[in-house]
Amino acid sequence: xxxxxxxxxxxxxxxxxxxxxxxxxxxxxxxxxxxxxxxxxxxxxxxxxxxxxxxxxxxxxxxxxxxxxxxxxxxxxxxxxxxxxxxxxxxxxxxxxxxxxxxxxxxxxxxxxxxxxxxxxxxxxxxxxxxxxxxxxxxxxxxxxxxxxxxxxxxxxxxxxxxxxxxxxxxxxxxxxxxxxxxxxxxxxxxxxxxxxxxxxxxxxxxxxxxxxxxxxxxxxxxxxxxxxxxxxxxxxxxxxxxxxxxxxxxxxxxxxxxxxxxxxxxxxxxxxxxxxxxxxxxxxxxxxxxxxxxxxxxxxxxxxxxxxxxxxxxxxxxx
Numbered sequence: 001x002x003x004x005x006x007x008x009x010x011x012x013x014x015x016x017x018x019x020x021x022x023x024x025x026x027x028x029x030x031x032x033x034x035x036x037x038x039x040x041x042x043x044x045x046x047x048x049x050x051x052x053x054x055x056x057x058x059x060x061x062x063x064x065x066x067x068x069x070x071x072x073x074x075x076x077x078x079x080x081x082x083x084x085x086x087x088x089x090x091x092x093x094x095x096x097x098x099x100x101x102x103x104x105x106x107x108x109x110x111x112x113x114x115x116x117x118x119x120x121x122x123x124x125x126x127x128x129x130x131x132x133x134x135x136x137x138x139x140x141x142x143x144x145x146x147x148x149x150x151x152x153x154x155x156x157x158x159x160x161x162x163x164x165x166x167x168x169x170x171x172x173x174x175x176x177x178x179x180x181x182x183x184x185x186x187x188x189x190x191x192x193x194x195x196x197x198x199x200x201x202x203x204x205x206x207x208x209x210x211x212x213x214x215x216x217x218x219x220x221x222x223x224x225x226x227x228x229x230x231x232x233x234x235x236x237x238x239x240x241x242x243x244x245x246x247x248x249x250x251x252x253x254x255x256x257x258x259x260x261x262x263x264x265x266x267x268x269x270x271x272x273x274x275x276x277x278x279x280x281x282x283x284x285x286x287x288x289x290x291x292x293x294x295x296x297x298x299x300x301x302x303x304x305x306x307x308x309x310x311x312x313x314x315x316x317x318x319x320x
Contacts, residue, residue: 030076030080033076034076034099037103041102045106046106046271057110058120061114070131073096073099073100076095079092080093081155089158089162089165093166097256100170100172102264104174104176105181107124108174111124111181121218124222125223136237164239164242197272
């Protein structure tokens with residue numbers, strides 16, 4: 001007993017305090033991961049989206065963006081699974097919700113920037129399905145490779161709870177992003193020279209509603225089919241389905257989700273303004289930015305006279 005007292009006196013921390021400090025460190029690391037990815041997109045990926053053609057945007061959406069989304073979710077899952085056992089899994093997964101909302105919204109904006117979305121939607125749906133149904137088998141294989149053939153029941157249950165919450169967050173964020181992007185493209189169509197949502201100068205205004213609603217319904221149909229198929233396979237793998245609004249904190253969670261979604265939407269819309277961050281010119285084409293846009297885009301046409309001359313040359317979804 002004297003030895004234990006001395007050890008506690010030398011370290012100055014009880015086991016409970018050490019666990020609390022470790023939990024705070026993991027929570028801080030989760031927030032840092034979300035902030036790091038958001039900074040990468042705000043100052044790197046989103047500005048590059050404005051100057052890419054269809055082929056480059058297709059590669060960005062099918063390879064680069066899914067890899068960053070997968071890597072970020074993996075890091076956040078590990079941080080949440082190793083968090084304090086005294087916290088509810090839902091509380092530990094709140095950074096995952098914020099991350100998914102931002103990333104899925106950017107991903108759907110990339111889809112909206114494509115002139116032909118059908119093939120891209122099918123590829124995205126297949127990627128999401130494969131990622132979700134193979135995660136648990138790959139994780140089990142990785143554990144066996146590490147020599148952990150018998151994982152403690154409490155640790156396994158905590159990990160499955162985190163994965164389940166992450167799946168629900170991804171589904172909700174994906175469906176919400178599809179609806180928000182369709183609404184934003186309709187709302188800002190008249191202001192398309194300022195908000196770079198992938199418009200083309202040749203997009204007819206009279207067909208905007210039907211075009212955006214058609215794209216939204218196709219995206220929702222693919223997403224629903226993928227979600228149902230993935231949940232069916234994952235339930236057979238031992239992953240239960242979770243309802244977000246069945247617990248005691250359902251109202252608090254709803255408020256958080258609304259605030260987080262509003263923050264993600266405002267952040268992304270601010271970032272896609274058709275001007276550099278440091279540009280203080282009152283002219284839309286100031287700072288030499290109009291020349292960086294792809295020919296056929298609205299900003300390029302407004303700055304270089306193609307809109308007045310009717311010389312739309314294809315660009316991103318343009319006409320001839």
